[in-house]
Amino acid sequence: MQTFSVSPEGEKFPLPTDEDYQKEFRRLQDLADRHRQMGQEIVVVLGMGFVGAVMAAVIADSTDDSGKPGKFVIGMQRPSTRSYWKIPLIQRGIAPMKAEDPEVEKIIHRCVVEKESLTASYTYQALTLADVVVVDVQCDYIKESLNNVSTGYVQMEDLEKALEITGELIPSNALVLIETTVPPGTTEQVAYPLVKKAFKKRGITSEPLLAHSYERVMPGKDYVSSIRNFWRVCSGVNSESRERVIKFLTEVLDTKNFPLTVLERPIESETAKIVENSFRASILAFLNEWSLFAERNGVDLVKVIQAIKVRPTHSNIIFPGPGIGGYCLPKDGGLAVWAYKHLLGFEDDLFKITPAAININDTRALHVPELARDALRNMGKYIAASKVTILGASYREDVGDTRYSGSEVIIRRLVEMGAEICVYDPYVDHWWEFEAQETYPTPGKSRGRFFRSQKKLSEMRMEPDLDTALADADVVIFAVRHKQFLNLPPADVVKAAGGPLAVIDCFGILDDEKIKEYFQLGCEVKGLGRGHINRLKKQYKR
Amino acid sequence: MQTFSVSPEGEKFPLPTDEDYQKEFRRLQDLADRHRQMGQEIVVVLGMGFVGAVMAAVIADSTDDSGKPGKFVIGMQRPSTRSYWKIPLIQRGIAPMKAEDPEVEKIIHRCVVEKESLTASYTYQALTLADVVVVDVQCDYIKESLNNVSTGYVQMEDLEKALEITGELIPSNALVLIETTVPPGTTEQVAYPLVKKAFKKRGITSEPLLAHSYERVMPGKDYVSSIRNFWRVCSGVNSESRERVIKFLTEVLDTKNFPLTVLERPIESETAKIVENSFRASILAFLNEWSLFAERNGVDLVKVIQAIKVRPTHSNIIFPGPGIGGYCLPKDGGLAVWAYKHLLGFEDDLFKITPAAININDTRALHVPELARDALRNMGKYIAASKVTILGASYREDVGDTRYSGSEVIIRRLVEMGAEICVYDPYVDHWWEFEAQETYPTPGKSRGRFFRSQKKLSEMRMEPDLDTALADADVVIFAVRHKQFLNLPPADVVKAAGGPLAVIDCFGILDDEKIKEYFQLGCEVKGLGRGHINRLKKQYKR
Incomplete structure (x- = not known):
């Protein structure tokens, strides 16, 4: 004992x-x-x-x-x-x-x-x-x-x-x-x-x-x-x-x-x-279908959202990152759906958007490994045995809070697909969700059980040095809008990786100028909700 | 010709x-x-x-x-x-x-x-x-x-x-x-x-x-x-x-x-x-399930929304009236769902929240006749052959624009249920949706075809005088937040009607003081999203 x-x-x-x-x-x-x-x-x-x-x-x-x-x-x-x-x-x-x-x-x-x-x-x-x-x-x-x-x-x-x-x-x-x-x-x-x-x-x-x-x-x-x-x-x-x-x-x-x-x-x-938190979760979930629409039809959702945000009545429209994390938004709607039955005694399925929003937000991150797979394929490579460097582990920019972060789901799926993972996050020392489940946090908080082969995750590296994290990477995934990532020069990333690599932008982190530079450096670029990237590719790919 | x-x-x-x-x-x-x-x-x-x-x-x-x-x-x-x-x-x-x-x-x-x-x-x-x-x-x-x-x-x-x-x-x-x-x-x-x-x-x-x-x-x-x-x-x-x-x-x-x-x-x-208009439609549709939740569990959604609006990031949360009207919000999402297939060539069902929001908003008004029926029942009356006075025909406060207004749907259902309708709206002279379909507006704009017996609608009265509109009413439905309706004294309404009547608030128009007065005057009161009314009834009903 x-x-x-x-x-x-x-x-x-x-x-x-x-x-x-x-x-x-x-x-x-x-x-x-x-x-x-x-x-x-x-x-x-x-x-x-x-x-x-x-x-x-x-x-x-x-x-x-x-x-x-x-x-x-x-x-x-x-x-x-x-x-x-x-x-x-x-x-x-x-x-x-x-x-x-x-x-x-x-x-x-x-x-x-x-x-x-x-x-x-x-x-x-x-x-x-x-x-x-x-x-x-x-x-x-x-x-x-x-x-x-x-x-x-x-x-x-x-x-x-x-x-x-x-x-x-x-x-x-x-x-x-x-x-x-x-x-x-x-x-x-x-x-x-x-x-x-x-x-x-x-x-x-x-x-x-x-x-x-x-x-x-x-x-x-x-x-x-x-x-x-x-x-x-x-x-x-x-x-x-x-x-x-x-x-x-x-x-x-x-x-x-x-x-x-x-x-x-x-x-x-x-x-x-x-309601307050479900409101936020629903706004984000609503944008997921538009993010996919944008990717498939040459639309840059980042710019569309900027255009809409100008209206004071629409100023809280925000780009949905790779899954919506934090402690509250992924769970609060669930409390109400449960309470409606178990505390308040109703049997009908009253709630439609509230639970749908959580389901959409919880699975949005799974599209990121798809993009990584497709980008690698364009370079004649496969995700299996590729080295994937994830930039950002937390659920939000410039914090170290990893609770229900999109990065967790991205990594768990990539591990299933056979990738080798390296993570860099300047704010995160411990990534509890990937550590011993018996101590911290509670088992319910880890989503490992929804994925094949949890053991492999222990092989994942948290690398405290960015250049080391990028060394030999086949794919780099920009997962969180940490300040440090917003201005990372493409040439430095490619140099640290030792050559052109696949670049996945999950959060509108790369502006068009950087996307262009990545293409000129021979990289493949893809991004959540960023359908205009194909146009830039045609113009600038080396 | x-x-x-x-x-x-x-x-x-x-x-x-x-x-x-x-x-x-x-x-x-x-x-x-x-x-x-x-x-x-x-x-x-x-x-x-x-x-x-x-x-x-x-x-x-x-x-x-x-x-x-x-x-x-x-x-x-x-x-x-x-x-x-x-x-x-x-x-x-x-x-x-x-x-x-x-x-x-x-x-x-x-x-x-x-x-x-x-x-x-x-x-x-x-x-x-x-x-x-x-x-x-x-x-x-x-x-x-x-x-x-x-x-x-x-x-x-x-x-x-x-x-x-x-x-x-x-x-x-x-x-x-x-x-x-x-x-x-x-x-x-x-x-x-x-x-x-x-x-x-x-x-x-x-x-x-x-x-x-x-x-x-x-x-x-x-x-x-x-x-x-x-x-x-x-x-x-x-x-x-x-x-x-x-x-x-x-x-x-x-x-x-x-x-x-x-x-x-x-x-x-x-x-x-x-996206801009679907965003708005989705926020409103999200609140429909919470409106029903509120009604069933003693919660006043009007006050909940006021509590949430205080946050600058949530200031655009708004009470959903009886159906979301106007020319744009009920249709714009449909344009995209259609375009995704017919112009852009995709066959999958990408859109979830966008069309669901329109469906929810289009049918929200149908709950109002339910409330009227229940309120009448509590008074020992039936909707059939009852006189229902609708205050407000337009889709928005203090305008005369009736396009896709919630009131249209409320009335069409009430007519199906056998009610006699009288409408008062200080901003509306013509209610095109109920007039000759061949001239103005285009047939597609009227929702009469979704209801039984469109002919009866021609018997509906637009009454230019409020007191006349209320005379002998069994039910009054506050449907639009026109300024004139916000401060209508309950005693005046009951007097004009000739006695206690059922009062339905679709838009958070009645504050608690007025609801209390209606109860004290022997009326029945119900409201969209206003679950606290039952508490007030227990306290104040004559």
């Missing part, structure tokens, strides 16, 4: 013992007492993931009207072998995730070490001390296939467990704010019964104070700001919880510049979050 | 005779000579429809850098019984359509009567005088069913005929600018061969100068401005036509404040137009 939790940097932390738990709770009691005497509220944040850890710090960093800290925050994380390491790291003032926003490291250090307004803990007993509980426990959607999101299911056990324990431990007048993106209906039809039942067992007759509010966090250089300085939507199961959540969010976020939207029932704010 | 053309106001105009044609052409020759001597270019605009007539006036109203008129415009319209009346009307300085923008009447009067820079004619011989031809001939998409746009077809004969005659008559160096929304590929694969062949017959060996540019006209109070002061996209079949179209549009539109986007090939700008 493993009794250590290993951090991404490889540091081993022994899991807490029974004795540790008692000491830890006394520590928290002392802290809570002290801060309560200073007139502060005790906030417990459950779940130290991408959102929870930063939300905890934002709350701990907030001040009241007189400029004094108004909250003391306990960031709580279950001591599993997979996640326990976050607790001792935060306790040192170190952020439990890598982020492109330097403020993430700073705010956690500031709150833990300087202000001492934030502490991390592994014991649920912290809940007994809470005035407010913020729930940031993950609620995943697990797909059963790559092209039929509706057959998947919601993995809600961790969230249910957390809510049950919350009901067993919190003071009866504590506000429980669910911040996780959940299937619509969860706050009222899952959380409320769990907490109500636990209250009943404890002889508490008052109504649980449950609220829902969703964040709109965006990985990247404005990570912290996207939590604190951005519009929020909230709701509560009754008027008291609604008033409490408005008060709480007003105290910890910049609601002056970014006013709250208050909806009446939690199902309304839960639904708003899903 | 009919030899008159009747205007919407009922004035009869005899069609021109052979003798008239000769005189008319001499008139145009004299005008052209005179204006050419003044250093002006001769522009012939083909098609005096919604776009063509105003575009002709905008060109005629334009001035060169020294402030002098640079163009003389001949607006040409085929002398069919259905359309000939436009010519004599324009010649009097009267706009051939009703518009909410007073500038439409003014600009046509100014150019025809004051500046004398615009004349209208019925003879194609005008083309022999052209430096530039602007083609605004309609290209319709005819559906074969209400819920399967892909089985429809493009009605291109008029456009083809116009292009053929253009090739036969224009000077070889005239620029032909196609402005009609056409199936992608039309300029290069339909227009080019037609003109080229005509040129060949005439012994002209030079390449035809064909260009494509699309307008983004918006019915309403800024009609003229939406043609002149808005961004344009253009393209040409070769570099000379591209340069010519850039020069022409720069001379006649405000390209200083609204810069041109130049795309290389016409298929790129033709595609951009369709």
Whole structure:
């Protein structure tokens, strides 16, 4: 039995013992007492993931009207072998995730070490001390296939467990704010019964104070700001919880510049979050058919989108990269399709565009290996045993977040087809989806199971040097719009590769001038949605 | 044989005779000579429809850098019984359509009567005088069913005929600018061969100068401005036509404040137009499933959309009214689905979201009679023989444009169900879709053929007085967000109806306060996407 939790940097932390738990709770009691005497509220944040850890710090960093800290925050994380390491790291003032926003490291250090307004803990007993509980426990959607999101299911056990324990431990007048993106209906039809039942067992007759509010966090250089300085939507199961959540969010976020939207029932704010992300996913999926249309008919979709974006009412039309990744867009619609049946009790297939959009986005990346195959064929080569260099592993430009990235799917298919893979991404050290599945991340997050032969993936290289990554490449795939890739001179790429190669542009990364240069250098070029490339080929191919 | 053309106001105009044609052409020759001597270019605009007539006036109203008129415009319209009346009307300085923008009447009067820079004619011989031809001939998409746009077809004969005659008559160096929304590929694969062949017959060996540019006209109070002061996209079949179209549009539109986007090939700008409108149609269709979800689960979609709109990246999310109307959104995607097969030669079903969006939008209105039926049932009444008052016939707020309006479909279904209909719309005098199909509009535009018993529709009343329209109504349907309807006091509506009635809100027209008042007055209320109404009913129903 493993009794250590290993951090991404490889540091081993022994899991807490029974004795540790008692000491830890006394520590928290002392802290809570002290801060309560200073007139502060005790906030417990459950779940130290991408959102929870930063939300905890934002709350701990907030001040009241007189400029004094108004909250003391306990960031709580279950001591599993997979996640326990976050607790001792935060306790040192170190952020439990890598982020492109330097403020993430700073705010956690500031709150833990300087202000001492934030502490991390592994014991649920912290809940007994809470005035407010913020729930940031993950609620995943697990797909059963790559092209039929509706057959998947919601993995809600961790969230249910957390809510049950919350009901067993919190003071009866504590506000429980669910911040996780959940299937619509969860706050009222899952959380409320769990907490109500636990209250009943404890002889508490008052109504649980449950609220829902969703964040709109965006990985990247404005990570912290996207939590604190951005519009929020909230709701509560009754008027008291609604008033409490408005008060709480007003105290910890910049609601002056970014006013709250208050909806009446939690199902309304839960639904708003899903509609918001499904809206984005649908816009992107809509463009997939136009991307293929463009490729087949001499149209450059990149320029068409630029032409359309000019209209203020159409300014959010965006080029769909090689599959739509990130944690939210690929799953949120699935939560609603599932909830409509399993929480809300309908049996008809109401949802059409929402799940179709996810299926289209999930499989869009599979067209990239097709383009690589065709480009190689034009050079008299085959994908099998060819060296393919992938530029970009993350799901978005200039971040290191690899969750559900298009590159993962491109690579898994290329490996099936027999290619040799080398990956370069300046933002990514670990590509968790290709590492040991038992530790990090959860199995549901890897899409290896949808492909033949997962073992070969362990042979894949993450190469920290671009020239080395390109050496002897038969194909280079521009997969992500990282700044570094936008201005890469074609001559340098060809030189690093040691000769002409196939060049695949997945994201409108190459302008016409560069495409022309690649052709003049003897390369083959193809691109998602870029049907005009054949015209350029006729004009410029050596 | 009919030899008159009747205007919407009922004035009869005899069609021109052979003798008239000769005189008319001499008139145009004299005008052209005179204006050419003044250093002006001769522009012939083909098609005096919604776009063509105003575009002709905008060109005629334009001035060169020294402030002098640079163009003389001949607006040409085929002398069919259905359309000939436009010519004599324009010649009097009267706009051939009703518009909410007073500038439409003014600009046509100014150019025809004051500046004398615009004349209208019925003879194609005008083309022999052209430096530039602007083609605004309609290209319709005819559906074969209400819920399967892909089985429809493009009605291109008029456009083809116009292009053929253009090739036969224009000077070889005239620029032909196609402005009609056409199936992608039309300029290069339909227009080019037609003109080229005509040129060949005439012994002209030079390449035809064909260009494509699309307008983004918006019915309403800024009609003229939406043609002149808005961004344009253009393209040409070769570099000379591209340069010519850039020069022409720069001379006649405000390209200083609204810069041109130049795309290389016409298929790129033709595609951009369709993507642009299909994008909008898809966003609206996406919301239909969420509208039904909202209704069934206590969610007010109006508030959810307001919550989401706050995000700048989501500001174009809009509540889908009762079906998505107007001339463009219901058909443009169909043009592309058709072109992909019939012009571009593909047999696969590439398009998924684009046609699905049109089908969803075309049938969304059919849910409104369901709501009316259910609301009546709650009052112990039946839809058959009930009087239903529809507030709003147009497709958009504060305009009188009824093309493909949701109200048409609502009414046709209600008539099938046996209801008695009364319509009130302060902007609509004629509801063409319900009038004689042989004259105006073209048969393809009416959706009567998708419904049982079209005859009954002639019994429908357009009532110019609101109170009279509401008298004895069993149901009132708020169908369009006309300003007048937004603040209608519930007490006044109930009083006009003579007692409590069923109230159906199709467009988020009633705020919660009004819904509450209707309930307090004993009414039944239901609304598209407004699931929270049941909560209000429990609280306030008398």
